[in-house]
Amino acid sequence: MGAPLIELVNVNKSFSGVQVLFNVNFKVYPGEIHCLVGENGAGKSTLMKILSGVYPYGEYEGEILIEGNPVRFFSIKDSERAGIAIIHQELSLVPEMTVYENIFLGNEIKKGAVVDVMEEIARAKELLKKVKGEEISPTAKAKDLSVSMQQLVEIAKALSKNPKVLILDEPTSALSETESENLLSLLKELKEQGVTIILISHRLKEVLKVADSITVLRDGRTVAYFDCKKEEVDEQKIIKHMVGREITNLYPPPLSKPSDEVVMEVKNWSVVDPKTGRYLVKDVNLKVRKGEIVGLFGLVGAGRTELGLSLFGNLYRYFVQGEIFLNGQRVHFRKPADAIRYKLLYLTEDRKQKGLILINTVKENITLSNLKTLTKQMVIDELEEIAVAQNFQKKLGIKARHVEVKVSTLSGGNQQKVLVAKGLFVEPEVIILDEPTRGVDVGAKYEIYTLIRQLAMEGKAILLISSELPEILGLSDRIYVMSKGRITGELKGDEANQEKVMAYAVI
Amino acid sequence: MRSFYGHLKEFLRENVRDYAMFIALLVIMIVFAILSGGDFLLPVNISNLVDQTGYIAVLSIGETLIIVIRHIDLSVGFLSGFLGAIAAILMQFHHFSAFTAILIVLILGTLAGLLNGSLVAYLRIPAFVATLAGWLAYRGALLLATKGPGTIIITNKTFNAIGNDFIPDLPFLKNFMPGYHKLTLLIGIIGVVLIVYFSLKNRNEQARRGFDVLPWDMFLLKMVFISGLLLYLTFTLARYRGISWTFVIVLIVTAVYSFITNRTVLGRHIYAVGGNPEAAALSGIDVNKITLIVFASMGFLSGLSGVLFASRLQSATTTAGTLFELYAIAGAFIGGVSASGGVGKVVNSLIGAFVMSTLTNGMNLLGVDISLQYIILGLVLATAVIFDVATRSRGR
Missing domain, CATH: 3.40.50.300 (P-loop containing nucleotide triphosphate hydrolases)
Structure with a gap:
């Protein structure tokens, strides 16, 4: 040799x-x-x-x-x-x-x-x-x-x-x-x-x-x-x-049990990249129940983000086929605003490029998606707006001197909390969280996990997209695994372990 | 307790960008006042200066929003010239009233803006190219409209008053303070009182909520500065013939656009689209709709600018509108609009437009050669933008 x-x-x-x-x-x-x-x-x-x-x-x-x-x-x-x-x-x-x-x-x-x-x-x-x-x-x-x-x-x-x-x-x-x-x-x-x-x-x-x-x-x-x-x-x-990673008790325990009521169901969902004609997502079927945290795991190129974005009003104009049902009713979204109106929300993995407006203040970012509720005859009620922003700051523990500072001056974890607050302000029923803890330090991660648990307790249906296996295992009631655009496995939270999930992901 | 100078230094360091053009304007005016032996500050000249700026100022305000959403509109100069000619034709050859003619021109302007906006928003044509096409087409249209007579003289008195006349004075105060325009004084003083009252109220509200506010000494300095400037302007104009109709229009446009950008959902959405179009779209904002609205507003203001200019000259000429778009864009940039989007205040652009026209007016008064004038304007624009970029990157 x-x-x-x-x-x-x-x-x-x-x-x-x-x-x-x-x-x-x-x-x-x-x-x-x-x-x-x-x-x-x-x-x-x-x-x-x-x-x-x-x-x-x-x-x-x-x-x-x-x-x-x-x-x-x-x-x-x-x-x-x-x-x-x-x-x-x-x-x-x-x-x-x-x-x-x-x-x-x-x-x-x-x-x-x-x-x-x-x-x-x-x-x-x-x-x-x-x-x-x-x-x-x-x-x-x-x-x-x-x-x-x-x-x-x-x-x-x-x-x-x-x-x-x-x-x-x-x-x-x-x-x-x-x-x-x-x-x-x-x-x-x-x-x-x-x-x-x-x-x-x-x-x-x-x-x-x-x-x-x-x-x-x-x-x-x-x-x-x-x-x-x-x-x-x-x-x-x-x-x-x-996968021999240690799973520490970094994860807060569940606060409630998911109900049986299916809030979102996706049937035969396929997504094609219009530039290359290739399938990014193929024949995906999934369900999310009220108060349930559903993990969606996959490695690079599995098509998780494309799935999330295409469900959320398909901003990037992929070719899409399939059906979404919210509370049993078939819905069709032509743009993200439609999805928001139906209380379906996707929170991006890329908070700097696609999530936040960094040169704007914490307050302006939090209220952006739902400003209409804060207006009287088209005019923004600033006192009400500040009150809303301060409420979220307190509830989520956003560390900023006050809500009028620019988001660009906050740490990654606090920016992520602003993004979550922005999402919650539209009072969604279904939340698709795409890599919610990317680029966030350990302390802030725990706070975000606690928040996800709380949201589940409040009855939100949560689809948690992540490429961090311990995170998926630590939080999910149920897990879907994706590979090459398809769902290759579905596991109950308590039966899943790292080996089982990874085995589906590397197919 | 820190010293006044400590506060002043910190204030200037943190807010240099927001107030730089006010200070620049003041310095330029003082320099011209000295060099012209006081002629520059004569009431008649200041009054003229305001009226000359009007038709560029409204365009600057429109371009501010266009640049905030990361586009540019080159078509507005000749569009304004062309629409001025349309107004002239309607009144002179078809006997429309001034009111109807203006209304039609404003509607046409808005439609032209919608056309630009659709090209940019829906057909994805770069704004530079789409509006360059407009620049060419409207220039041709202007030549066509003025083809027969060359220059169309406007004889409608109401129309011409907009660019040349002043608001009436209070009739029952003839003997009080003769030589002064009383209504102008009254408006100016009420304006200053309102500005001070609302600034004070706002500061208290913010301080109560624990936000960063200016220290008292700086706040007072700012109030004294702004009130002083406005009162000076008021008294100067009052000593001549008072506030002109042009100035009234510019003030109304500025107030409306300030209000929209600062207080309404539409304004917030415009700045969000400029700051990060992708994030805005994913927040449920219809980016195309915002683009369309901003271009439509630009078209509307082009119509207004055309009316102001035609009325000032009391005629429509074949060269009306030449270079207006570039002066307007320069004004916006001097006012601190960022080409990378999402940043720029309407009021600051108005001041930027005033900086441009003050320079032109002052240099004309001093008899500076036209070639040198352009070079100086170029240097001022470059300096403003370099200063802007330098202060912004340091802020990061």
Whole structure:
């Protein structure tokens, strides 16, 4: 086997004071396919960004060794020079440019001062052949290609730099079954040609098909290393390490029992991305009862957020099929305002971009969705408005000097509480909470959990979308698990455990 | 207890952006007063200055809201010129009354604004392009409307009064304070009393609820400053012929737009759409509807501006409205509107428009060469925006 080609030793990394990687060790041998697995937020992408120079030397602690020699990368260019190429999860082709322009973007082939277009097209053809993308025309525009074709162009682009190591971050999350198969066999072929490959994925079946070795990360720590040639590895074994997180009694106990009354029912709900024509959500059926907290778990690309947004008036104009029933009555929402009128509310995972108006005050944010109730002949009753905002501030414990300060000055946890207050002001019956504790510190998390319990006690029907397994298990009366846009499992809260849920999520 | 200077320093540091254009306006006026040997401050000149600003000021107010929702409207200058010509044609050639002609022009303006708004909101055409098309088309329309006579002289006295006449005085006080326009004084004093009363009431209410309020000395300073400025303006205008009809219209428009933006749901929704369109849409606000309303208001104000200008010149000319849109936009930016959306006050834009016209008026008075005038205006605009960006990023 010899010496590792790449070795990361005792890597530590923090983002503004929050440590995300703890003494991580990671090694890859030449000529193998190495898989890096872990839950969302385990630190996989961060680790690969350190290896590829996205986070430059000095922003992390620890050492990178290539063929035994310590190296320092100050930029992506440095890592490319050392033979490392990375393909990020988000495809990064310029849609309006042609395939060959994209492949050589930043590394243009020049003849004197001008770009040698003929040579670029010829080289692009060779590279596309190498990735089994002969049917792609080098002069087509990137936006006219399917997602899987764009992926091949990305790989061709990476190969144009003649890398020793190719890193792929969740390359199959946007692909269909057959497309994934093709991609995996391509990776095997590249391996035969001597390219070492690091594959980040949570599709364990795929991982087991191609991996020569596997590293499992959990909460920023290396928890397992498997050499697939020496030992028998199966899904159960990996899942056990992925989810071995401690569930502390961080979760407040239920305050009430859910009733039998179904408030929201969704039937045969499918969502198609109009740009790519792919299914984001497929044939989803679910029910939420009065006073019930229903967890919806899924890993990256499972389609949870798209499900939530499409139910809530479909702002992003997906193609949608299916039926929503509220209290037994079929409803149809053309915009978020319709959903709000019917007391269905979705609280976004992205509070800064889609949830709050950061340059406005706490008061203005809280009342925005339902200002009409505070008006007399079109004029806002400011005293009443302030009273409402102060009420929420007290009830939710929003830490702000007063309600007239700008939301941008609050901490993440308090911003999240403002978002929740904003939602509650429309007095919803059904609340879809999308990652309500993302970017929130531990203390504020507990307060938000307590609040969710209280809402359930008040009889609200709650659909809790989260990629944090302990959170789902700690709060849910019932759990749906999504993978690739489908609901792959349904569990009662008391029968569920981490292994069972994760097994459905990695299907 | 901290010192007056301590308070002043803190006040200026925290509110520099909100009051900068007031201070700038004051400084500019003082400089011109000194350089012109007092001519600049003559009542007749101040009165003229106010009337010259009117037709740009109403456009600045409209552009403020347009820029707040992250768009721009280039069509308003020639739209205003064209609508002024329509008013002239209706009155001169078809014998409409001034009232009907104005009403028709305002309606046409609103419709033109709705057209721009629909292009932007529903067809997703960038506002710059959609309104540039309008700029071209309305320029052509203006030339077409004035094709025969070239300049249409307006003889309707009621119409011409808007741009040239003043409100009547109280008839029963002929012998009291001769040489002063009594009604103007009365309005000015009542205005100042109301402003002080409501500011005081508001401050007390906020202090009672534990919000941040200005310390007493700063509050008094602000009140003295504002009252002083308004009383000075009142007395100056009263020594000439009083408040002009143009100024009355500008004050009403400012008051209505201030009220809408500060106190109504519509105003709140406009700023929400500007601050974060996605969050606004997910809060149940109809972003397209807001866009449509804001462009319609801009069209309405273009009509008003056209009326003010035609009435001031007592005619419709082939070049009416030239560059109005750019002066209006400059006024809004000097007043502190942010191009990244969601920020900008109507009153401040009004002051911004006054800064622009004060500069022009003062430099004309001093006989500054026109080439130099444009360069100075450019420098002032650039300085204002640089200052704006610098103070804003420091606030973060």
